[in-house]
Amino acid sequence: MSETGTRRLRVHRFKRGDGGAHFDEFVVPAGPRTTVLDALRWIQLHADPSLALRHSCMHASCGTCGVQVDGQEELACVARLGDHRGDPVTVEPLANVPVLTDLVVDMADFFRRFGDRHPVLRASEAVAGAQPPDGLDRFVRLEDCIECGLCLSACPVAATSARYAGPAALSAAQRLLEEPRGADRDDVLAWAGRPEGAWRCHVGMECTRACPADALPAERIMALRRELGGREAGARP
Amino acid sequence: MSAAGTPGLPGAAERAAPGPVRHKGGAGGVRGWLDPRGRTIGGRSFALHRLTGVALVAYLYVHLGVLSLLLVGESAWSDFLGVVTSKGFLLFDVVLLFAVLFHGLNGIRVALVGSGYAVRHERALLWAVVAIGAPALAYGALHILGGL
Numbered sequence: 001m002s003e004t005g006t007r008r009l010r011v012h013r014f015k016r017g018d019g020g021a022h023f024d025e026f027v028v029p030a031g032p033r034t035t036v037l038d039a040l041r042w043i044q045l046h047a048d049p050s051l052a053l054r055h056s057c058m059h060a061s062c063g064t065c066g067v068q069v070d071g072q073e074e075l076a077c078v079a080r081l082g083d084h085r086g087d088p089v090t091v092e093p094l095a096n097v098p099v100l101t102d103l104v105v106d107m108a109d110f111f112r113r114f115g116d117r118h119p120v121l122r123a124s125e126a127v128a129g130a131q132p133p134d135g136l137d138r139f140v141r142l143e144d145c146i147e148c149g150l151c152l153s154a155c156p157v158a159a160t161s162a163r164y165a166g167p168a169a170l171s172a173a174q175r176l177l178e179e180p181r182g183a184d185r186d187d188v189l190a191w192a193g194r195p196e197g198a199w200r201c202h203v204g205m206e207c208t209r210a211c212p213a214d215a216l217p218a219e220r221i222m223a224l225r226r227e228l229g230g231r232e233a234g235a236r237p
Numbered sequence: 238m239s240a241a242g243t244p245g246l247p248g249a250a251e252r253a254a255p256g257p258v259r260h261k262g263g264a265g266g267v268r269g270w271l272d273p274r275g276r277t278i279g280g281r282s283f284a285l286h287r288l289t290g291v292a293l294v295a296y297l298y299v300h301l302g303v304l305s306l307l308l309v310g311e312s313a314w315s316d317f318l319g320v321v322t323s324k325g326f327l328l329f330d331v332v333l334l335f336a337v338l339f340h341g342l343n344g345i346r347v348a349l350v351g352s353g354y355a356v357r358h359e360r361a362l363l364w365a366v367v368a369i370g371a372p373a374l375a376y377g378a379l380h381i382l383g384g385l
Contacts, residue, residue: 012259014256014257016248016251016252016254016256017248017251021257021259068261068275070274070275071261071272071273071274071275071276072274072275073275092259093259095258095259095260095261095269096258096259096260096269097258098255098256098257098258099256099257099258099259100256101256105256106255106256153261154275154280156261156269156270156280156283156284158269159260159261159262159267159268159269159270160267160269160270162258201351202283202286202287202347202351203279203283203346203347203350203351203359204279204280204282204283205277205279205280205359206276206277206279206280206283209277209279209280218356219356219357222350222351222352222353222356223353223356224353225351225352225353226352226353226354227353229352229353
């Protein structure tokens with residue numbers, strides 16, 4: 001981290017069985033290219049090793065380091081501290097999913113929202129003879145989507161509706177309609193047409209703004225609704 | 238192994254319990270609509286649409302309650318009219334007009350975008366809401382406040 005000064009960070013803290021959540025403040029060295037993840041790792045190494053966060057690839061590809069920085073969903077590995085004017089800059093876990101500890105959320109709640117009867121990996125991705133991990137067949141993979149959960153955190157509807165499928169799961173369903181790969185279209189549409197499905201969206205468009213992979217989740221939800229509308233119109237006597 | 242860890246180990250029960258769900262704006266869900274941090278114009282129009290919707294529903298009930306004054310008699314109604322034609326109440330009418338215009342025009346935008354027909358133009362439609370609504374509000378406000 002090339003240093004030219006310092007920034008103050010206000011970081012969300014939560015440990016199970018250790019009282020409620022609170023914020024701790026840290027002063028970190030920061031330069032023009034310092035990312036939020038750089039700063040958080042500096043805290044881990046030099047100030048508080050108990051700070052829990054999740055990261056992996058360091059280049060916006062794995063989707064594991066999603067956080068809210070001054071209320072805006074970002075991947076910490078590519079979010080530059082210099083782009084945030086907050087003093088201190090507030091770093092929180094993603095919203096609308098359970099917090100496991102500090103900045104780490106339970107992504108099982110994110111994946112729970114995906115349809116559970118839809119196909120899994122694309123045929124081209126399946127390795128013959130490989131033993132997939134338990135439960136993998138519940139997930140639908142959407143090309144481009146890195147399943148980071150930023151869209152669900154940004155979605156205002158998800159703030160008041162825990163059962164809402166959310167942008168990522170609905171986008172994955174729409175992607176299945178584009179390229180079914182053996183999926184039953186009617187089944188996918190029935191899943192998306194549930195009360196907690198595509199019609200629950202209220203066009204806030206925040207998911208598309210938050211998506212770091214430009215997967216256009218809001219646009220995909222609207223395409224899904226158009227399909228649903230056509231199907232329902234066709235079903236009328 | 239699940240996130241809950243192995244049963245029987247110290248802290249397993251605590252880890253098995255679901256963690257708190259945080260929402261924008263704090264713990265309360267509705268505050269998640271209104272927290273302005275990190276929101277773009279789409280999210281803010283969503284929040285305003287909800288607020289004006291709730292306000293219009295509340296106004297409907299107030300309006301029905303006010304109309305019941307007619308059952309009390311002509312003098313009660315005349316007294317009421319005396320109050321609501323004061324400048325202060327007329328400003329409330331302007332706020333009401335804003336709520337009606339924004340909720341109605343943005344509702345058309347939401348319907349067009351939400352049914353998949355104008356998704357690429359959602360931002361332009363929002364500016365159209367402003368372009369139509371602002372002059373209509375200005376005209377209505379002048380009319381209500383006696384400028385026209």
